[in-house]
Amino acid sequence: MVYNVLIVDDHPIIADAYKSAFYFLSSENKHLNFNITVVHNSDDAIIKITEASKKNGIDIVFLDISIPPSTDGKILSGEDIGIKIRELLPKCKIIVATTFNDNYRIQVILKNVNPEGFLIKNDVNKEELVTSIKMVLDNSPYYSKSVLELFRKQASIDYRLDKIDRQLLYEMSIGTKMKELPNIIPLSMTGIEKRKKNLKVLFDVDDNDDRSLVLKAKEKGFI
Amino acid sequence: MLTVVFCTKKPIVKDGFQVNEIDSITRWIQQSQNRKLDLSDRKGALQKAYDYTNALSIDSIKSNYYSKISFEADNLNSEVLFRDVSSKALSLATTLRDTFKIGDAHWNYASFYSKKEAVDSAYYHYHEAYKIFKLLKNEYFTAKMLYNMGFIQGRLKDYTGSEVLMFEALTIYKKLNKNINIYQCYNYLGLIYMELEEFEKAIYYHNKALEYLKKVDDKGTYIEWSLNNLGLVYQKMHKYEEAIEIFEKALNNSNLKKRDLNFYATFIDNIAYTKFLDGDTLNVAEEFNKSLKIRDSTKYISGLTIVKRHLSEFYAAKFDTFKAVQFANEALSLANQVENNRDKLESLLLLSKVDIKNASTYLANYVHLNDSLQIEERKIRNKFTRIRFETDEYIDKTEELSQQKILISIGAIIILLLLSFAYFIKVQRSKNKELIFEREQQKSNEEIFSLMLKQQSKLEEGRLNERHRIAEDLHDGVLGKIFGTRLGLGFLKINGDESTIEKHQFYIDELQNIEKEIRTISHELKSEVLSSKIDFFKIIENLIAQKSNLGGFEYKMIADEEIHWDKIADEIKINLYRIIQEALQNIIKYAKATKVDLKFELEYNILILVIKDNGIGFNTIEKRKGIGIKNIQSRTNKLNGIFKVSSEINVGTTIFVSCSIQNKSNEYGV
Numbered sequence: 050m051v052y053n054v055l056i057v058d059d060h061p062i063i064a065d066a067y068k069s070a071f072y073f074l075s076s077e078n079k080h081l082n083f084n085i086t087v088v089h090n091s092d093d094a095i096i097k098i099t100e101a102s103k104k105n106g107i108d109i110v111f112l113d114i115s116i117p118p119s120t121d122g123k124i125l126s127g128e129d130i131g132i133k134i135r136e137l138l139p140k141c142k143i144i145v146a147t148t149f150n151d152n153y154r155i156q157v158i159l160k161n162v163n164p165e166g167f168l169i170k171n172d173v174n175k176e177e178l179v180t181s182i183k184m185v186l187d188n189s190p191y192y193s194k195s196v197l198e199l200f201r202k203q204a205s206i207d208y209r210l211d212k213i214d215r216q217l218l219y220e221m222s223i224g225t226k227m228k229e230l231p232n233i234i235p236l237s238m239t240g241i242e243k244r245k246k247n248l249k250v251l252f253d254v255d256d257n258d259d260r261s262l263v264l265k266a267k268e269k270g271f272i
Numbered sequence: 273m274l275t276v277v278f279c280t281k282k283p284i285v286k287d288g289f290q291v292n293e294i295d296s297i298t299r300w301i302q303q304s305q306n307r308k309l310d311l312s313d314r315k316g317a318l319q320k321a322y323d324y325t326n327a328l329s330i331d332s333i334k335s336n337y338y339s340k341i342s343f344e345a346d347n348l349n350s351e352v353l354f355r356d357v358s359s360k361a362l363s364l365a366t367t368l369r370d371t372f373k374i375g376d377a378h379w380n381y382a383s384f385y386s387k388k389e390a391v392d393s394a395y396y397h398y399h400e401a402y403k404i405f406k407l408l409k410n411e412y413f414t415a416k417m418l419y420n421m422g423f424i425q426g427r428l429k430d431y432t433g434s435e436v437l438m439f440e441a442l443t444i445y446k447k448l449n450k451n452i453n454i455y456q457c458y459n460y461l462g463l464i465y466m467e468l469e470e471f472e473k474a475i476y477y478h479n480k481a482l483e484y485l486k487k488v489d490d491k492g493t494y495i496e497w498s499l500n501n502l503g504l505v506y507q508k509m510h511k512y513e514e515a516i517e518i519f520e521k522a523l524n525n526s527n528l529k530k531r532d533l534n535f536y537a538t539f540i541d542n543i544a545y546t547k548f549l550d551g552d553t554l555n556v557a558e559e560f561n562k563s564l565k566i567r568d569s570t571k572y573i574s575g576l577t578i579v580k581r582h583l584s585e586f587y588a589a590k591f592d593t594f595k596a597v598q599f600a601n602e603a604l605s606l607a608n609q610v611e612n613n614r615d616k617l618e619s620l621l622l623l624s625k626v627d628i629k630n631a632s633t634y635l636a637n638y639v640h641l642n643d644s645l646q647i648e649e650r651k652i653r654n655k656f657t658r659i660r661f662e663t664d665e666y667i668d669k670t671e672e673l674s675q676q677k678i679l680i681s682i683g684a685i686i687i688l689l690l691l692s693f694a695y696f697i698k699v700q701r702s703k704n705k706e707l708i709f710e711r712e713q714q715k716s717n718e719e720i721f722s723l724m725l726k727q728q729s730k731l732e733e734g735r736l737n738e739r740h741r742i743a744e745d746l747h748d749g750v751l752g753k754i755f756g757t758r759l760g761l762g763f764l765k766i767n768g769d770e771s772t773i774e775k776h777q778f779y780i781d782e783l784q785n786i787e788k789e790i791r792t793i794s795h796e797l798k799s800e801v802l803s804s805k806i807d808f809f810k811i812i813e814n815l816i817a818q819k820s821n822l823g824g825f826e827y828k829m830i831a832d833e834e835i836h837w838d839k840i841a842d843e844i845k846i847n848l849y850r851i852i853q854e855a856l857q858n859i860i861k862y863a864k865a866t867k868v869d870l871k872f873e874l875e876y877n878i879l880i881l882v883i884k885d886n887g888i889g890f891n892t893i894e895k896r897k898g899i900g901i902k903n904i905q906s907r908t909n910k911l912n913g914i915f916k917v918s919s920e921i922n923v924g925t926t927i928f929v930s931c932s933i934q935n936k937s938n939e940y941g942v
Contacts, residue, residue, distance in 0.1 A: 175762030
């Protein structure tokens with residue numbers, strides 16, 4: 050059986066490693082054959098996806114999140130490509146492989162792309178990479194260790210935080226000034242203050258202590 | 273005939289000094305005033321008072337006593353002492369520029385010369401005193417001087433001149449309600465008009481005098497004197513009966529015999545003489561003799577001369593030429609004895625009438641004496657005129673000068689007012705300017721600070737951006753490449769023995785560890801949540817780092833974690849910055865320190881700054897405050913804070929600044 054594989058990564062050396070993994074699989078099992086295409090940027094990725102959607106489709110995509118944006122500015126990261134894939138190739142299985150391990154980004158990606166496989170590059174070694182491909186081909190999802198841990202940590206509070214709460218915590222954590230927040234988050238200053246207050250109640254920290262809030266949110270895996 | 277006049281004497285002024293020497297001087301003066309003592313004893317006492325006074329050291333007190341002693345010496349007719357004291361009194365008063373005392377000394381002189389019949393000298397001194405009292409606006413004394421001057425002029429037969437002065441004095445006395453003085457003026461005016469033979473007027477003034485006398489408490493023998501003078505006027509008018517009536521009225525109304533024997537004799541003489549003039553010779557001789565006897569016993573020579581002339585006239589009328597000539601001659605010799613020119617003249621005139629044989633000689637003598645006296649009087653009168661003229665000129669000049677003075681003073685005051693007003697405005701303006709300047713300075717200070725902050729935050733931003741870039745590069749670039757390399761290595765089929773394969777796997781794992789490390793580093797580079805101590809603390813750190821390079825000292829800087837610099841007002845931060853700058857400047861300039869500790873502490877909203885060095889120190893008590901210390905003080909004052917500096921030679925200096933940070937800004941930029 051021949052699988053159409055698309056590898057999206059701006060580092061040729063990584064793309065090469067993924068390729069090696071697929072070759073390794075087919076060397077183990079003669080029945081598995083992979084038709085591998087490699088692209089290094091968003092533009093190429095979108096072209097390939099569009100082409101494939103009109104022809105014979107793609108079975109597995111290895112998707113890197115931080116790749117150079119498209120020239121028309123519509124595609125900013127691998128995340129957007131993932132959304133595009135889900136739109137054009139609903140049957141395609143996506144394995145996100147990223148160096149990000151900050152919880153917020155991971156959650157956003159999980160929410161928007163909902164990939165069958167989620168690899169944090171640093172967790173991954175040869176065996177795991179191979180296993181992840183196998184698992185995904187077997188129709189069971191595969192998540193890296195860090196992602197699983199995140200799921201566990203969040204279980205308690207998760208349902209109460211919406212996207213804006215998370216974004217607010219995230220912005221606070223990267224040191225964004227309060228004054229600039231209304232430009233980033235679609236809320237007024239008072240709205241932001243209100244949310245912040247609610248978050249403080251939720252995380253059980255002092256009213257004045259923004260720093261503790263950020264630390265607690267981090268500990269709980271929201272950032 | 274006798275006319276009676278009074279020369280005004282001045283009152284004795286007493287001061288109350290309680291010093292020993294002064295006490296004894298006062299005692300000696302009091303003793304000299306004691307009428308129960310002998311004249312020589314009294315003079316001795318006054319001499320002692322004078323000697324003590326000479327020993328005094330304070331000129332003003334000395335001057336007071338000279339004045340008193342001079343007055344008393346005049347009273348006691350002690351000529352030598354008087355001249356001595358008065359000259360000293362005058363010169364001392366002149367050196368002290370005590371104008372009143374100068375006038376007083378002149379008065380004493382005048383009274384002294386008046387007694388000595390040296391009328392021109394007396395007049396001169398009265399005039400000097402008059403000028404001074406008039407300048408001093410002492411009206412009472414001015415009037416007294418006028419009276420005395422008029423008195424002297426009257427005696428020299430300058431009746432019109434005398435009259436003018438009397439009226440001047442009278443005007444002042446009336447204003448001041450000095451009844452006794454008014455009485456004296458009227459009395460004298462009565463005498464003047466009698467001399468001028470304007471008898472009606474004389475009677476009018478004498479009656480006026482008596483009228484005013486009713487208002488006087490201590491009348492003495494004034495009533496009798498006035499009645500005597502009035503009687504004499506009637507006598508001159510040949511109204512003998514009225515005259516006798518008045519004389520007798522005076523005699524009957526009082527026990528004059530006891531009070532003033534001489535005066536009593538005068539009345540007897542006058543009554544007898546009037547009777548004689550009236551042609552009534554009954555008992556006249558006895559009465560003349562009675563008067564003669566009394567006057568002989570009291571040695572009242574002037575009175576004696578008069579009664580003897582009366583007797584001579586009486587005997588001439590009785591054609592007893594011998595006795596007439598004898599009495600007339602006795603009168604003349606008595607007049608010669610006391611040098612009384614008036615009596616001399618009268619006696620000579622009488623002799624020329626009674627002594628028929630020598631009539632021409634006496635007449636010639638009379639004419640000669642009269643002429644010479646008149647010439648003398650005229651001379652003196654001219655002198656008076658000159659003195660008065662000079663005085664008038666002097667007064668005019670003084671008035672002019674005083675007017676000028678007033679004008680100058682007014683001008684000066686106006687100019688002064690204008691100047692002070694201008695000065696006030698100028699001060700106000702410069703104050704305003706200063707305020708505006710201060711405000712501007714404050715503003716620019718704040719601007720500088722905010723610029724500094726902005727620059728700092730730009731710097732910080734740049735630094736942050738750079739960190740982000742590095743982090744991203746590490747994360748996306750390096751990390752990805754290592755990851756790729758690691759996986760690539762993992763898929764490589766390594767041929768070799770087991771240990772080589774093991775090593776291969778180890779290096780791959782090691783690469784994974786390196787990745788982890790890089791990730792951590794990248795993360796930390798990005799994460800700014802822990803470094804909230806930026807801005808002000810950074811600014812101060814930059815400052816001290818820069819200064820430590822300049823001053824060659826090491827530094828340590830600590831800030832309390834509790835301090836939220838963002839919440840502290842810019843004004844406080846600006847001033848703290850300047851204080852630290854100033855303190856560090858001082859350390860570089862003077863302290864020669866090798867170590868500087870800077871500490872910020874927070875205690876219940878009080879921010880405490882401590883800057884400690886290990887330099888040479890200084891003596892905080894001896895050393896004058898330098899501009900640096902003063903600046904720190906004034907900046908601390910602006911913060912309503914407390915500033916302390918303690919220093920020990922060769923140990924170092926510590927500066928404490930504390931101030932309250934009451935600020936409720938909730939803004940927190942992480």
